[in-house]
Amino acid sequence: MDDLRRRLREASEAHQPNRDAMLVRIERGMARSDGPDRARSLRRRKQASWLKVSLATLAVAGVTGLGGLAVAAGMQQRAPQPTTPAVAAPTGDTASATPSPRASTAKPPATASPTPSRQPTTTAAKTADGPIAARGTINRRSIIYWAQNDLTIEVAQPLTTLTVEVRIAQTGGVQYTGEWRTEPADEFTFSVAPADGFLVYRWTLKPGQTLSALQEIFAAQYNHSTGTRDASKDTFRVETTVAGHTSVVWGNFPAGS
Numbered sequence: 001m002d003d004l005r006r007r008l009r010e011a012s013e014a015h016q017p018n019r020d021a022m023l024v025r026i027e028r029g030m031a032r033s034d035g036p037d038r039a040r041s042l043r044r045r046k047q048a049s050w051l052k053v054s055l056a057t058l059a060v061a062g063v064t065g066l067g068g069l070a071v072a073a074g075m076q077q078r079a080p081q082p083t084t085p086a087v088a089a090p091t092g093d094t095a096s097a098t099p100s101p102r103a104s105t106a107k108p109p110a111t112a113s114p115t116p117s118r119q120p121t122t123t124a125a126k127t128a129d130g131p132i133a134a135r136g137t138i139n140r141r142s143i144i145y146w147a148q149n150d151l152t153i154e155v156a157q158p159l160t161t162l163t164v165e166v167r168i169a170q171t172g173g174v175q176y177t178g179e180w181r182t183e184p185a186d187e188f189t190f191s192v193a194p195a196d197g198f199l200v201y202r203w204t205l206k207p208g209q210t211l212s213a214l215q216e217i218f219a220a221q222y223n224h225s226t227g228t229r230d231a232s233k234d235t236f237r238v239e240t241t242v243a244g245h246t247s248v249v250w251g252n253f254p255a256g257s
Contacts, residue, residue, distance in 0.1 A: 125251030126248070126249050128249060129249050132153060134236060135151075135251070136150070136236050137149075137254065145226045146177065146222070146223050147231070149253050151164065153238055154215055157242070159211040160242075161240050161241045162240045168222055173223060174199050175222060176221075176222055180219045181203060182217045187205060189204045189206060190204075198235075234252065
């Protein structure tokens with residue numbers, strides 16, 4: 001027994017004990033002792049010892065396995081799930097189609113131009129109608145490169161509407177240089193613009209104004225090509241409305257300037 005204890009103590013103090021070698025030594029020691037009861041007791045102890053070792057190993061393995069499962073589950077819960085951005089696949093010919101500019105359907109803004117006046121149906125002049133009468137002359141101060149057409153209007157009664165138009169034919173180099181009239185300027189609106197081969201001068205009595213003068217002169221001034229200009233193609237037109245009746249006069253200017 002002393003030898004057995006010594007061996008056990010040496011085995012326990014060893015850095016890395018060998019359990020199988022210890023059990024072999026125990027068997028050998030017990031085999032040398034007397035009595036079958038002692039041998040049976042040793043076998044039972046050996047079996048109990050192996051059972052404890054097996055149970056301990058199974059327990060450690062179970063704990064380790066459960067711990068690993070728990071760790072794996074935790075990592076699986078914490079790990080972010082990769083997401084794939086959804087990309088809309090082109091359909092039909094949209095993948096290869098190149099955008100092309102479309103022609104605009106918007107119409108350009110209209111350019112202000114003089115409203116065409118109603119021209120007389122005959123070439124004969126009509127110089128008087130109702131409360132108005134008119135005649136055209138070439139101002140005596142006109143020269144070889146500049147001229148002034150004067151339109152004199154006779155008024156038989158006060159007028160609340162009046163439109164006066166003088167058309168200077170584009171006979172060459174005709175350009176606007178000015179205009180004037182005997183009534184104050186703030187009583188009329190004025191415009192000048194080219195139209196249909198003419199330079200059109202237009203005066204319109206403003207709403208709320210009354211023309212009470214017995215005679216009114218409207219003058220159209222312009223440059224022209226050097227030389228004697230033929231003004232016979234220049235025309236005038238005057239229109240007024242009194243008591244619902246519209247009166248219109250028209251005519252031409254004399255040829256010489």
